[in-house]
Structure formats: C-alpha cells, structure tokens
Amino acid sequence: MYDGRDMTELTMMSLADWQDHELIFFQRSFQQIMPYLNQEGQSIYKKIINEIEERGGLKQLQTDDTPSNQYS
Numbered sequence: 090m091y092d093g094r095d096m097t098e099l100t101m102m103s104l105a106d107w108q109d110h111e112l113i114f115f116q117r118s119f120q121q122i123m124p125y126l127n128q129e130g131q132s133i134y135k136k137i138i139n140e141i142e143e144r145g146g147l148k149q150l151q152t153d154d155t156p157s158n159q160y161s
Contacts, residue, residue: 100133104140109150112141 119134
C-alpha cells in the first residue's frame with residue numbers, strides 16, 4: 090500500500106522534487122484510470138511520464154528505488 094505524500098501536496102511542487110516511488114505510484118494509478126481523466130488529468134499524467142523518462146524510465150527507477158511489488 091502507498092505510504093507517501095498525497096496528490097494535493099505533490100501538485101504544489103515541481104515534478105523534479107517528487108521522489109521516485111511517488112512518480113511510479115501515480116503513474117500506475119493514472120494509467121488505470123486514463124479513460125476517465127479530463128484534460129487536466131491527462132496533462133498531469135503526461136508530465137509524470139516525461140519526468141520518469143528524464144530519470145531513465147520505470148525499470149531504472151524500480152531497480153534503484155523500489156521493489157516491483159511494493160505498491161500491490
């Protein structure tokens with residue numbers, strides 16, 4: 090289960106300041122609800138994806154920071 094800052098707090102800061110596990114968790118969450126997201130939600134999702142790619146991609150973040158089943 091996720092134990093970190095919520096979206097309200099995170100949206101008040103730059104994505105560059107998010108921790109890797111926060112990016113991974115919210116990327117997965119947004120991916121699952123993508124059909125229901127409005128334009129603002131889709132924009133945030135795309136920004137999260139871009140930040141993950143800038144950090145080397147999901148596999149790199151998972152290898153460096155999180156076990157693959159941490160948020161199941």
